[in-house]
Amino acid sequence: MVTRRARLVRTAYLLTGDAGEAEDLAQTALAKVYASWRRVARADNPDAYLRRVLVNASVSRSRRMRVPQSLSHSPPEVPVSDQTDRVLVRSVLVAALGRLPRGRRTAVVLRYWEDLSESEAAQAMGCSVGTVRSQAYKGLAQLRSDPDTAALLWPGTHRQEGVSV
Known part of the structure; x- marks a missing residue:
């Protein structure tokens, strides 16, 4: 989790356009993967599984949102x-x-x-x-x-x- 979190947050930021939303999305994906870690650990590529969970969570979040969001004008890095x-x-x-x-x-x-x-x-x-x-x-x-x-x-x-x- 520690080694993958930064990259996961960056990917989530690019998918959502909001730093806070990206943090939440990454947290959601990591929590879902943690809950089924025994199954994930046996998979051929746990990173691919984690990316899939992240993309699915992003799609689910955007479907639930009533107000459309757009990417912010600046990336989260200083x-x-x-x-x-x-x-x-x-x-x-x-x-x-x-x-x-x-x-x-x-x-x-x-x-x-x-x-x-x-x-x-x-x-x-x-x-x-x-x-x-x-x-x-x-x-x-x-x-x-x-x-x-x-x-x-x-x-x-x-x-x-x-x-x-």
Whole structure:
């Protein structure tokens, strides 16, 4: 639990957009896994099981919420002055992730932030590999077309009608 908590909270933050909500979500996932630890410990990949519980808890929470939430404008980490560019890129990216629909955001976070394979992401999301591919592709396309991320991540390019010049 101690070794996985920080990464779990970061992933939860990317899924929820709120530091407090991320803490609660990670706590919920860890409590559920703890309650069935004997079964989890016998599994081939306890980390995959924990990710699946986290994603399921995130989906359940968002279904119960009556008021839609969006990602906050800044990540929970305190920026260090010599890492200003990195913090700026990260905050713009996190804000852009918040504008993605839940399925696309989950696929992009699991595939590219958590660096999971398509099959691992599909297992965590409870869907097919094709769905992960489709959601990740559409999510990346939406991030590329977002004016904030395009200007920051691809400076000097002019994007017009999907063509980079």
